[in-house]
Amino acid sequence: MEVLVKIFGQGRDLGALQMGCRGLVVFLIALILIRISGRRSFGIRGPLDNIITILLGAVLSRAVVGASAFLPIITTCLVIVVLHRWVSWLIISKDNIARLIQGEKILLYKDGAFIEQHMKRALLNHEDVMHGVRRSALTEDMSQVDRVYIERNGEITVVKKRE
Structure with missing residues (x-):
């Protein structure tokens, strides 16, 4: 001991x-x-x-x-x-x-427009979303973007338009 x-x-x-x-x-x-x-x-x-x-x-x-x-x-x-x-x-x-525990993904951008009400709910501004778009989709050209979500884990994901 x-x-x-x-x-x-x-x-x-x-x-x-x-x-x-x-x-x-x-x-x-x-x-x-x-x-x-x-x-x-x-x-x-x-x-x-x-x-x-x-x-x-x-x-x-x-x-x-x-x-x-x-x-x-x-x-x-x-x-x-x-x-x-x-x-x-x-x-x-x-x-x-x-x-209840994890929440749900929140749609932040669709049909060429930011969804302000959803962004407020997620406590994000335009620059926060654009930062996520640049990181996730490697672009700043929103004409290439169909939808943007904030996922349950806080990560911003981008669904690009089909070409």
Whole structure:
């Protein structure tokens, strides 16, 4: 037991080597938690996925700096990951829950005109939409654009006109 205290430290008085060792262990635990959580949490990047990223980072950081006891931190992270997986399953199973948690895409531009009411709802201005058009469609020529959406994950996507 004394060896573990020497390597990982105890409480908040930690040296650089002890924090490094804690960081290594937390990194390995984080990898396991991410595998349990599934690829969705770091692939789709919707609001639910951002929540798990922020929460896991905040909670796991407490283990590295010794701000809280190690086992309760790992238990908390496991609960967060299992909850994320359960809510993700609900989202793919129930459309109404998906809309409630993730929202719906919003049409921002159609038939050659910006839809101001929808842009206000999405808290976007013209330059925000044009930025998304440039990134997504690699053009500023709106005559090539049929529709523009803001997706559930906040990404702006463009449907070009058929040629």
